[in-house]
Structures are given as structure tokens and as C-alpha cells.
Amino acid sequence: xxxxxxxxxxxxxxxxxxxxxxxxxxxxxxxxxxxxxxxxxxxxxxxxxxxxxxxxxxxxxxxxxxxxxxxxxxxxxxxxxxxxxxxxxxxxxxxxxxxxxxxxxxxxxxxxxxxxxxxxxxx
Numbered sequence: 582x583x584x585x586x587x588x589x590x591x592x593x594x595x596x597x598x599x600x601x602x603x604x605x606x607x608x609x610x611x612x613x614x615x616x617x618x619x620x621x622x623x624x625x626x627x628x629x630x631x632x633x634x635x636x637x638x639x640x641x642x643x644x645x646x647x648x649x650x651x652x653x654x655x656x657x658x659x660x661x662x663x664x665x666x667x668x669x670x671x672x673x674x675x676x677x678x679x680x681x682x683x684x685x686x687x688x689x690x691x692x693x694x695x696x697x698x699x700x701x702x703x704x
Contacts, residue, residue, distance in 0.1 A: 637653070
């Protein structure tokens with residue numbers, strides 16, 4: 582059974598940092614792209630960052646560039662999202678996802694999803 586399990590969310594003040602983790606199990610994701618998405622109340626789920634598991638190529642939304650860093654450790658089958666200089670507008674549920682084909686910016690192309698972890702940034 583394929584599982585993606587996020588952790589690391591919480592409450593932080595503006596300007597603070599959090600590191601989200603996504604532990605994967607149940608299959609090999611070496612040919613997949615792993616993505617982080619977020620969804621704020623009343624808004625659509627949006628792309629945050631992605632990483633090619635095999636090459637390590639990274640991609641970021643404009644809102645994440647310069648503040649967030651996505652990385653992965655093959656040995657632990659884990660993807661991370663280091664978030665620095667957090668802003669209140671970063672408040673959302675953050676989801677980890679995995680895709681094999683298609684545009685990496687679209688939620689529709691991701692076959693596997695985690696349950697999400699809440700990130701709340703206070704002003």
C-alpha cells in the first residue's frame with residue numbers, strides 16, 4: 582500500500598521557520614516527481630515546490646522562491662520542505678504528492694497524496 586505521510590507542521594510567528602517532512606512507503610518513487618502543494622481555507626490547492634527524485638531538479642512557485650527549499654534523501658525515502666521567512670499568507674494545509682507523468686504544476690497529474698499537515702503563521 583502506497584503511503585505518503587507528512588509531518589512538521591505547526592504554529593509559528595511571522596519570520597520564523599518550519600521544516601516539513603514527507604515519508605514515502607509502499608513503492609519505489611525513483612522515477613517520480615515529488616511535489617508540495619498547499620490549500621488555504623476557501624482557496625484552491627496550489628503548487629509550492631517539486632523535486633525530481635532521480636535527478637534532484639527542483640521547481641518552485643514564485644511565492645516560494647528564495648524562502649523555501651525542497652530536498653530529498655533517497656536512503657530514508659523522505660522529501661523535505663524547508664520554509665524560512667514565513668508569512669501569514671503561507672498559512673495553509675500542506676500536502677505532499679507524487680506524480681509520474683504530466684505537468685508538475687497541476688494537481689491532476691499527481692497520483693498519490695498525503696493527508697496534509699497544518700501550517701499556521703501568526704502576524
